[in-house]
Amino acid sequence: MTTHIAALGLCKSYRKGKIEVPVLHGVDMEASRGELVAVIGASGSGKSTMLHLLGLLDQPDGGRVELDGRRIDDRPDRERDLMRNRTFGFIFQFYHLLPELTALENVMMPHLIRSGLFAYIKERKAIRRDAEEMLERVGLGHRLTHQPSELSGGEMQRAAIARALVGRPEVLLADEPTGNLDAATGQGVLELLRDLNRERGLTMILVTHDQQIANQADRVVRLAEGRIEEWVPALV
Amino acid sequence: MYKYLLCWRYLRTRYIALASVISVMLGVATMIVVNSVMAGFADKMRDRLHGVLADLIVESSSFEGFINYEEVMARIKDVGGDDILAMAPTMETPGIIRFKVGPEYRTQPVQIIGVHPEDRAKTGDFAEHLFDEQGNPIPPSFAVSDELKARSPAGQRLRELRQEEPDAFLDATREYLEKQQDDQVPTHGAIVGYAIATYHLGNDKPDLFLAGMGSKISLAFPKHGRTPEAGLDAFTVVGYFKSGMSEYDSTHVYVPLEQLQRARNLIDPESGKGAVNQIQIKVREGADLDVLADKLQLGMEKLAEKRFRVWTWEQKQGPLLAAVAIEQSILNILLFFIIAVAGFGILAIFSMIVVEKTRDIGIMKALGASTAGVRNIFLGYGLLLGAVGSGVGMIGGLLFVRYINEIEKVLSVILKHKVFDDSIYYFDRIPTLVEPRTVVAIVAGALFIAVMASVWPARRAAKMHPVRALRYE
Numbered sequence: 283m284t285t286h287i288a289a290l291g292l293c294k295s296y297r298k299g300k301i302e303v304p305v306l307h308g309v310d311m312e313a314s315r316g317e318l319v320a321v322i323g324a325s326g327s328g329k330s331t332m333l334h335l336l337g338l339l340d341q342p343d344g345g346r347v348e349l350d351g352r353r354i355d356d357r358p359d360r361e362r363d364l365m366r367n368r369t370f371g372f373i374f375q376f377y378h379l380l381p382e383l384t385a386l387e388n389v390m391m392p393h394l395i396r397s398g399l400f401a402y403i404k405e406r407k408a409i410r411r412d413a414e415e416m417l418e419r420v421g422l423g424h425r426l427t428h429q430p431s432e433l434s435g436g437e438m439q440r441a442a443i444a445r446a447l448v449g450r451p452e453v454l455l456a457d458e459p460t461g462n463l464d465a466a467t468g469q470g471v472l473e474l475l476r477d478l479n480r481e482r483g484l485t486m487i488l489v490t491h492d493q494q495i496a497n498q499a500d501r502v503v504r505l506a507e508g509r510i511e512e513w514v515p516a517l518v
Numbered sequence: 519m520y521k522y523l524l525c526w527r528y529l530r531t532r533y534i535a536l537a538s539v540i541s542v543m544l545g546v547a548t549m550i551v552v553n554s555v556m557a558g559f560a561d562k563m564r565d566r567l568h569g570v571l572a573d574l575i576v577e578s579s580s581f582e583g584f585i586n587y588e589e590v591m592a593r594i595k596d597v598g599g600d601d602i603l604a605m606a607p608t609m610e611t612p613g614i615i616r617f618k619v620g621p622e623y624r625t626q627p628v629q630i631i632g633v634h635p636e637d638r639a640k641t642g643d644f645a646e647h648l649f650d651e652q653g654n655p656i657p658p659s660f661a662v663s664d665e666l667k668a669r670s671p672a673g674q675r676l677r678e679l680r681q682e683e684p685d686a687f688l689d690a691t692r693e694y695l696e697k698q699q700d701d702q703v704p705t706h707g708a709i710v711g712y713a714i715a716t717y718h719l720g721n722d723k724p725d726l727f728l729a730g731m732g733s734k735i736s737l738a739f740p741k742h743g744r745t746p747e748a749g750l751d752a753f754t755v756v757g758y759f760k761s762g763m764s765e766y767d768s769t770h771v772y773v774p775l776e777q778l779q780r781a782r783n784l785i786d787p788e789s790g791k792g793a794v795n796q797i798q799i800k801v802r803e804g805a806d807l808d809v810l811a812d813k814l815q816l817g818m819e820k821l822a823e824k825r826f827r828v829w830t831w832e833q834k835q836g837p838l839l840a841a842v843a844i845e846q847s848i849l850n851i852l853l854f855f856i857i858a859v860a861g862f863g864i865l866a867i868f869s870m871i872v873v874e875k876t877r878d879i880g881i882m883k884a885l886g887a888s889t890a891g892v893r894n895i896f897l898g899y900g901l902l903l904g905a906v907g908s909g910v911g912m913i914g915g916l917l918f919v920r921y922i923n924e925i926e927k928v929l930s931v932i933l934k935h936k937v938f939d940d941s942i943y944y945f946d947r948i949p950t951l952v953e954p955r956t957v958v959a960i961v962a963g964a965l966f967i968a969v970m971a972s973v974w975p976a977r978r979a980a981k982m983h984p985v986r987a988l989r990y991e
Contacts (some may be wrong), residue, residue, distance in 0.1 A: 324991020402519035
């Protein structure tokens with residue numbers, strides 16, 4: 283299998299006042315196309331930071347991020363914005379839906395960001411239908427016009443998944459997607475992700491601190507003390 | 519597209535931000551009302567000033583004036599050509615009016631103006647400002663009617679005697695009474711400023727006439743001669759001059775030109791012509807008054823050096839008009855500060871909203887929104903708030919102006935005293951004039967301030983690091 287996305291020697295430190303706190307020092311990892319990789323590690327081990335670097339939300343102090351063998355982390359802002367919109371999909375622990383918008387509007391968001399006013403007017407029906415279909419796929423067909431505050435945690439995460447996938451990204455980056463859900467709901471969300479991964483051939487990187495969840499991935503890596511420490515074969 | 523959606527959604531869900539634009543709204547409304555009322559006053563005042571003063575005035579530098587006014591008028595016609603529509607020779611002199619009110623005499627300084635009433639009417643709105651006791655318009659004439667004569671005490675007695683059989687005693691009485699009547703009702707009429715002749719009671723009561731129609735007034739004025747000497751003459755009140763400009767209505771007394779010339783010893787014994795010290799000129803509409811005034815001044819200099827001065831009506835009233843303009847601009851500056859203060863309100867509330875929206879900004883960036891895009895959300899939001907504030911303010915201001923007289927009535931009832939006292943201005947309604955240019959400038963200024971106030975918060979939002987924004991709790 284070919285490498286789809288890869289981190290090579292990623293370094294990142296944060297500044298807390300005057301002290302530099304190193305978070306990642308030399309993280310190497312890769313995911314093949316269509317692979318579901320789980321990253322586990324204790325809290326504060328830098329899992330989220332790694333995910334942000336992979337998804338171009340942040341820039342590494344050292345090392346590089348490659349997509350299909352091409353370096354992407356040093357691209358200009360415009361291009362990075364575009365890749366976040368088209369290539370990557372993000373899912374967060376706290377769902378991060380926009381509270382002023384309905385579920386449908388939230389899911390339409392990547393399309394809305396992509397298109398200008400006139401492009402939207404031209405394609406609004408297609409955009410809307412796309413978002414509706416995606417919401418139906420995650421089982422929220424009956425919740426289109428609800429505000430996030432009217433949805434349950436599981437529903438919000440499903441809406442967030444629909445939002446992450448509506449723009450047809452190649453890589454899905456999930457940051458503790460079940461971290462805020464009870465076990466049964468979390469399992470449901472996970473199964474949905476697993477199905478979508480198979481259905482669409484999505485490359486998925488799933489960050490979690492839960493071994494149970496990690497075990498459902500194709501492959502598990504452990505992040506500890508700023509490095510990928512060991513490769514754990516998945517126990518399917 | 520997401521920018522418009524979010525601007526719109528924020529506008530509809532953040533009521534606190536709407537509260538911040540209330541001050542913009544009030545500022546815009548106040549500015550529109552103040553400007554409209556002041557423009558209305560200024561316009562009305564200019565109208566009235568212009569109505570009383572002719573377009574151009576050729577004035578003699580000497581108080582005694584000039585005898586050869588026909589020559590001067592011919593010269594004016596020569597220089598001005600078709601632009602000159604009408605001219606009126608005028609003799610204006612300061613003086614004192616005296617008339618009997620009850621047992622006492624009332625005396626006050628006035629401006630005595632000798633005119634040919636028909637000529638004067640052609641050079642301005644003179645005729646439109648003439649009224650009788652009942653407020654009916656009267657023609658521009660100084661003729662003392664028989665009716666007025668009959669109204670005098672002697673006249674009334676004469677009328678009674680007319681019924682009786684004539685005999686020698688009656689004839690003598692009649693002769694005596696006729697003399698008395700001539701004394702009580704002088705041959706020459708005068709049109710007196712309304713505020714001189716009346717007393718304003720206010721509270722919707724009719725004005726009290728101190729010098730009624732047909733009553734006798736005495737005028738004193740300086741006579742022509744080496745040593746100043748007072749001249750005296752008596753006139754009959756045949757009408758009132760009411761222009762609405764209290765400055766004029768309380769000082770002007772119009773009398774027949776020839777009579778004033780005679781009384782002031784200003785008639786040349788050889789030619790029999792009298793002197794005037796002003797020529798009032800009516801100019802074709804659309805002619806440039808300043809240019810024409812300069813041209814006439816030059817023409818007059820050629821006729822006689824330094825003897826004439828040509829004024830436009832605006833120059834004559836320059837200080838008054840300038841004062842109004844200055845008042846208006848100072849008020850505008852002060853009121854604009856209100857909107858500027860509102861701008862800081864928007865700045866403060868916007869900064870809070872940006873903090874509140876920190877995580878949403880992170881989300882949008884994670885979904886691919888650009889820095890410029892995020893900035894434009896908040897700039898657009900500021901513009902939208904400004905538009906709502908100035909739009910509502912504009913509508914409110916215009917409605918207020920439209921119904922200002924009704925509002926004034928309601929306020930007067932509530933406050934139990936007249937808010938707009940018409941006796942001061944003689945306006946029965948508050949004059950307003952909405953200038954579209956001013957309204958546009960006010961609204962544009964308010965929008966500009968609203969946008970300027972949102973620039974800083976919007977930049978801060980745009981610069982936010984997505985990861986830090988996402989982690990923000």
